[in-house]
Amino acid sequence: MWKASLPVYRQTLAHPFLKGLSDGSLPEGRFRFYLQQDALYLRAFGQALSLLASKAPREDWAITLNQHASEAIQVERQLHETLLKGVPRVDTMAPSNYAYTNHLLATAARGSFAEGMAAVLPCYWIYWEVGKELKRRGSKNAAYQRWIDQYSGEEYGKVVGQVLDIMNAEAAEASPAQRRRLVELYTISARYEYLFWDMAWREERWLP
């Protein structure tokens, strides 16, 4: 999965939004746009994780996914109490956010457990890799640095490791055709991760 989506990952790292988080050139309005959309994203992400918990073939996985689902909502709430404090709430997902979360929800609701896991994995994994990379780069902006610290810490790494373990166990039992499908779903989400930063950079609106 990582290899198949490496070109997408490289373009993600090179995106002006991520460059701007490090060198401080990211306008704060666009960061706020990102955070507002991320809060909406986390809610839907939690719903996809609950759906996957309901399909999990192993009990410990169900426990893990239920906990991640709760945590996604709690992270969203903390966002509103910290970085988004005083910023008006936004109700409407921007187009790329809506497309990404419907991809997650439709796959988690209609696909197999493994397919749903493949769709949610990039959000975990790419944030972890991006987080570590940005940590190395550092940031000139204190608020951006705090955000970076969150996704490069040990604790977050463990969370990502749990999901990778589930995915590896499922992929080990999948047929070649099923594995191709898993890589395909993973790659779509990896693209949406790129598009999510791009959406914030462009402060994307619905047209027409």
Add this chain to the structure above:
Amino acid sequence: MWKASLPVYRQTLAHPFLKGLSDGSLPEGRFRFYLQQDALYLRAFGQALSLLASKAPREDWAITLNQHASEAIQVERQLHETLLKGVPRVDTMAPSNYAYTNHLLATAARGSFAEGMAAVLPCYWIYWEVGKELKRRGSKNAAYQRWIDQYSGEEYGKVVGQVLDIMNAEAAEASPAQRRRLVELYTISARYEYLFWDMAWREERWLP
């Protein structure tokens, strides 16, 4: 809901299984049968709660339901480490257990959030009421007494209170026709609660 299913509740309290828990006349084999089936039940119950978490219209409800889903699985695991220690695992649900859990899963998967909540509520509420009643009666059997203590404690009462709060909030916004449907789904689950004890009493098997 309580009023509509009061006759069912009274018959439940009068069932020889529950009488036998107090006066000690319940054969231990039937109690073990009950616990083995309950372990299978809790797994499916947790899946229904995860499905409901994915549909919850309020974030705090989603957090609560994800936590209850995890706890259902953890209670199931504790069962195997305590009361069912050394007892061989059973893989197959008895007919009444399978019918009950499919009612929960089909309603949680296909119905509205309120409908799913109405279906899972009796498991919480009736256990709480039964637990308090059996507490008053006491038990001559130490193992039965430990089981009774679990469902009559303060902590369990709080868990039930959370679910009642959700149900009341949803019922307050439902139309008269929707409310009738909620009572209907509640009553079906209340009957299945009776049938679950009865299943254990009869050590029910699949026929043919």
Add this chain to the structure above:
Amino acid sequence: MWKASLPVYRQTLAHPFLKGLSDGSLPEGRFRFYLQQDALYLRAFGQALSLLASKAPREDWAITLNQHASEAIQVERQLHETLLKGVPRVDTMAPSNYAYTNHLLATAARGSFAEGMAAVLPCYWIYWEVGKELKRRGSKNAAYQRWIDQYSGEEYGKVVGQVLDIMNAEAAEASPAQRRRLVELYTISARYEYLFWDMAWREERWLP
């Protein structure tokens, strides 16, 4: 599948309800009870087929399953206009009917396409085999004979053949573990087919 559930099938053929359809000893009230419950069953059966149509991996299968879903509803309506003419409508499923249809709906909604097909197959296949067997036996009751003719005709045989073709194609690609699961789901439905006749014979009611 057929081999695994052969004992169940033999007990089904020997059930007094089916014997009574041939020798005319089946009380008409029980036949009416059966038809009323069957009308409710067909509605839910059609819903399960629509769910499977939405998951079908091949377009021709999706077309077939959508058509079967429509036909199930149309057969139900014809029932009310012919054999159930003048008989009051019943709203409530008897326990075995509710358990059977929730098994179908929960499996079709939550399982894979192949799992859902395994669950709906016995309704098709057992009726076809029962229909042909009863045709050989004949019936002394003209109404029962008309009912037998419906499920032993060429046209019905073609419908069943379509579903068997889908199941065979899916089973050919399934892993051994998946195939065991398919046989398990099939066998549960085969048991419910027996229980459905038995339900009508006993004019089963909800207890308590």
Add this chain to the structure above:
Amino acid sequence: MWKASLPVYRQTLAHPFLKGLSDGSLPEGRFRFYLQQDALYLRAFGQALSLLASKAPREDWAITLNQHASEAIQVERQLHETLLKGVPRVDTMAPSNYAYTNHLLATAARGSFAEGMAAVLPCYWIYWEVGKELKRRGSKNAAYQRWIDQYSGEEYGKVVGQVLDIMNAEAAEASPAQRRRLVELYTISARYEYLFWDMAWREERWLP
């Protein structure tokens, strides 16, 4: 619904793709791109209709939706045998197509019946209105004219009328809050209808 999305509809009619269908200025490659994507769309649209059939509260609606689901697949197949004859099949949905169909599938799978109907309605209704408008304008290109005839005919109008009847009946029983949600879902699909033409005009590809 129509009023709320009128600005979107006006922009749709003014889009160079639709103007080009009439005055013949639409490059055939873009029309082919549209047809290839439409074939993929129809498959997913049929799946959403099957899901809605499984949720329909009235039997005649379930029959209608199952039939529409079959017809969507049959129209897709005819496309490949007529307008797309000899044109290589495309496997990958363009981004706007994938976003639109996931909106339909996620809403049909997870929302209420009325919510799913609101999401699928624009595809019916806007094509009917666009079809009649383009019929008035006529086309200088014979292939485009045949396409226009399909969506402006009596038969297609009846199909649309069936869906409008269902939507009106459901909306009549909805609360004000539910109706706002229905208009919202309708409007999102109306935007996706615009974006679908725009996607074909730009021969949209995935980025990165």
